[in-house]
Amino acid sequence: MVRALRVAAVRIAEPLRADPDKSGFxxxxxxxxxxxxxxxxxxxxxxPALLSCGRCGSDVSQHHPHDDIDCTRCIAEFEYDEFPELELQHFICPVCxxxxxxxxxxxxxxxxxxxxxxxxxxxxxxxxxxx
Incomplete structure (x- = not known):
């Protein structure tokens, strides 16, 4: 009886399990x-955002909106709340x-x-x- 219930439970749960080959819809x-x-x-x-450095103009990434913005080229540092003063190149899609x-x-x-x-x-x- 227990085995029959276990087999039935597996058959019911199987379609609900995540398929690692699916696209992640x-x-x-x-x-x-x-x-x-x-x-x-x-x-x-x-x-995530790609910004222009306010000092040297090179591309600077800000992965999270509350991360400070640090230029790796000229070592300029900007607080996260200075985001509006910097030129936004584009956002980077977190999915693709x-x-x-x-x-x-x-x-x-x-x-x-x-x-x-x-x-x-x-x-x-x-x-x-x-x-």
């Missing part, structure tokens, strides 16, 4: 209101690593990008705020 966050496959909301979930399109919906009110979309894998990020 995830649905977009409901707050993004997009038709993308994946997404995040909020500054803490912001994708592609360059993301980005923009601002309220340029006179908010001085940081409010959205970014990856056209390769359809990942989308939104800056969450009250309109």
């Amino acid at each position: 995830r649905l977009s966050s409901p707050e993004t209101s997009t038709t993308t496959l994946d997404g995040d909301v909020g500054w803490a979930s912001r994708p 690593g592609s360059e993301m399109e980005h923009g601002r919906r309220h340029p006179r009110v908010i001085d940081v990008p409010e959205w970014a979309t990856c056209h390769s894998c359809r990942y989308h990020w939104e800056f969450k705020h009250d309109y």
Whole structure:
């Protein structure tokens, strides 16, 4: 009897197990209101950014929005909250690593990008705020 129950449980659970060969399909966050496959909301979930160094102009990566921004070429250091003063080249998609399109919906009110979309894998990020 126990063996029959165990076999039945395995048959029920088998289709629900993760397949390591699958692509990792995830649905977009409901707050993004997009038709993308994946997404995040909020500054803490912001994708990695590629910036221009304010001192020498070389490319500088900021992997997490609360990381300080350090140029490896000229040793310039910027606090994480100086992000708006530096030139943003582009965001890097955290899913596939592609360059993301980005923009601002309220340029006179908010001085940081409010959205970014990856056209390769359809990942989308939104800056969450009250309109």
